[in-house]
Amino acid sequence: MRPIWKERPSPGYQAIKALVLGGFALVIVVPILVVISTSLASDRDIIDAGGYVLWPSHPTFKAYQTLFSGGLMGRAILVSVFVTVVGTAIALAVTIALAYATSRPVLFGRPVLLMVLFTLLFAPGIIPMFLVVKQLGLLDSLWSLILPGALGAFNFVVLRTFFMNVPGELLESARIDGASDFVILRRIVLPLSKAVVAVVGLFYAVGFWNAFFNALLYLNDTSKWPVQVILRTYVLQGKSLSADQLGVHPPPQPQSLQMAVVVVALVPIAMVYPFLQRHFTKGVITGAVKG
Amino acid sequence: MLKRSSTTTRKKTSLPFAVKWRRDWQMVLLMIPGVVFLLAFFYLPVLGNVVAFQDFQPYLGIMHSEWNGLQNFVSLYDNPDFWDALRNTLLLAAVQLLLFFPVPIGLALIVDSLISNKIRRWFQTIAYLPHFLSWVLVVTLFQQSLGGAGFINNLLRHAGLNPIPFMTNPDTFPLLVVAQLIWKDAGWAMIIFLAALTTVDVSLYEAAAADGAGRWRRLWHITLPSLRTVIVLLLILRIGDILSVGFEQFILQRDSVGPGAAEVLDTFTYYAGVVGGDWSSGAAAGLAKGVVGALLLWGANSLAHRLGEPGIFQRRGA
Numbered sequence: 001m002r003p004i005w006k007e008r009p010s011p012g013y014q015a016i017k018a019l020v021l022g023g024f025a026l027v028i029v030v031p032i033l034v035v036i037s038t039s040l041a042s043d044r045d046i047i048d049a050g051g052y053v054l055w056p057s058h059p060t061f062k063a064y065q066t067l068f069s070g071g072l073m074g075r076a077i078l079v080s081v082f083v084t085v086v087g088t089a090i091a092l093a094v095t096i097a098l099a100y101a102t103s104r105p106v107l108f109g110r111p112v113l114l115m116v117l118f119t120l121l122f123a124p125g126i127i128p129m130f131l132v133v134k135q136l137g138l139l140d141s142l143w144s145l146i147l148p149g150a151l152g153a154f155n156f157v158v159l160r161t162f163f164m165n166v167p168g169e170l171l172e173s174a175r176i177d178g179a180s181d182f183v184i185l186r187r188i189v190l191p192l193s194k195a196v197v198a199v200v201g202l203f204y205a206v207g208f209w210n211a212f213f214n215a216l217l218y219l220n221d222t223s224k225w226p227v228q229v230i231l232r233t234y235v236l237q238g239k240s241l242s243a244d245q246l247g248v249h250p251p252p253q254p255q256s257l258q259m260a261v262v263v264v265a266l267v268p269i270a271m272v273y274p275f276l277q278r279h280f281t282k283g284v285i286t287g288a289v290k291g
Numbered sequence: 292m293l294k295r296s297s298t299t300t301r302k303k304t305s306l307p308f309a310v311k312w313r314r315d316w317q318m319v320l321l322m323i324p325g326v327v328f329l330l331a332f333f334y335l336p337v338l339g340n341v342v343a344f345q346d347f348q349p350y351l352g353i354m355h356s357e358w359n360g361l362q363n364f365v366s367l368y369d370n371p372d373f374w375d376a377l378r379n380t381l382l383l384a385a386v387q388l389l390l391f392f393p394v395p396i397g398l399a400l401i402v403d404s405l406i407s408n409k410i411r412r413w414f415q416t417i418a419y420l421p422h423f424l425s426w427v428l429v430v431t432l433f434q435q436s437l438g439g440a441g442f443i444n445n446l447l448r449h450a451g452l453n454p455i456p457f458m459t460n461p462d463t464f465p466l467l468v469v470a471q472l473i474w475k476d477a478g479w480a481m482i483i484f485l486a487a488l489t490t491v492d493v494s495l496y497e498a499a500a501a502d503g504a505g506r507w508r509r510l511w512h513i514t515l516p517s518l519r520t521v522i523v524l525l526l527i528l529r530i531g532d533i534l535s536v537g538f539e540q541f542i543l544q545r546d547s548v549g550p551g552a553a554e555v556l557d558t559f560t561y562y563a564g565v566v567g568g569d570w571s572s573g574a575a576a577g578l579a580k581g582v583v584g585a586l587l588l589w590g591a592n593s594l595a596h597r598l599g600e601p602g603i604f605q606r607r608g609a
Contacts, residue, residue, distance in 0.1 A: 021401060024414075034435070126577055130565060132335050181317035277415075
């Protein structure tokens, strides 16, 4: 409903608005659609269209079959899924525990909080980080992709701010009934914070799934490469995913195969995104209102 | 604030340590994993920055490498590549600040003015999505669209025109970088302005409209002032982060554009240190960047306090 004091916009003004928003949305959607269509297109479609297909008239999953029948991509997906699932679980556990423990005025709470907030100010740098990871013996181990990212300061602030706003009376009454801090966290605080925990979990999961540079830095062993590094090597740098790497002859038009790699990197995010989208504002704003 | 002080038992009192410990040991236990992670993957690397003051040799390690004072910083000062990287970083940061920063504000104002909730939700769904895509994916999508063999250049060739080297031209690289940033993050950055806009008291608009203020005057006198705090906050964060112009974005495109345009401080650190084996120079460049970044953040925040804005780190307490 338009409030009565608001004037009706002129057609020209409305056209400009539609053009800006519509244009912005199209520029986002079209490349993604073209990539998905091309990954599903048959060789003939691709030749007819001269490289990229807007709508595959003979859709086929051949590119995906080729992709998944080979060792490289299958392994990469396993690696990425492992890093994402285990990483998110560890990161959530660590962050929730720390955020809850510093959300009340308790012993050591203040100095630990300052320890975390300092990380917002200063980054240790690539070289010392590399040396520490190497020193801890994590080079060429998947843990090098998980452990350094297990405590994000932004996610910590979001959770802590939310926990701080859980009414104190609730926790008091539980404590009088004899609940310990662990029980309070598990039975009262967490059930109240499901939406925020879900959003923070999404932030972590997306971070782990998308991480590229850590893998480039810490992993030399190609069999441990996650999806993002495969995407970079075989699509962006255009190295050929040759038939023997994939173990199938003959390979389909590399174009559709390449686009299938892009889609594999894209799909998990496109799948979880709609479910969590309505919680974004809450999560982001809680963090911004600071702790 | 009120809610917190109502947690009566844990007020700051000078209870003996043993009593506090008996009360809080479970909370302390919960802190331990997080503190261990912080020590191992933040504070230990921070200390590791001492290699910037050493002639670091990997086989000798930090303990046995020789100290050489500020020698690494002096040689950095004499290294033209470092100055190129610094210049590129500052140029790209300035371009980003000027061209990227206003975009989400403008988008948020347009979205906020929409009457239809349906259109608004649709646009938000689409606009937030790219934020969750990796840089590898974003650069790949740009390459597939704008690259030499990409979608747009295919169309141009079909139309009998010459292809345009969007992705490989070092002169237009800053614009490409900003375009990618807008594509990926402008929609997402909008979220916080939209939230701030919903908190504006509607009766202000109503009163202004009744007094004869048109659309633009309401925008100027009500909407923008109420966004001021958020804008300042985000500007500070941007300035503190300004030297990290976007690491992955550059490392991914350094090969195709060339280091002349795409070398920034972070990629310089990586290539000099990890790839080139000159660990100490890399660490020196990284440390210089970290310190300057922290100073910028602190400076911008103090300036915001001066101007009466809350900023990010409040003076005391929170």
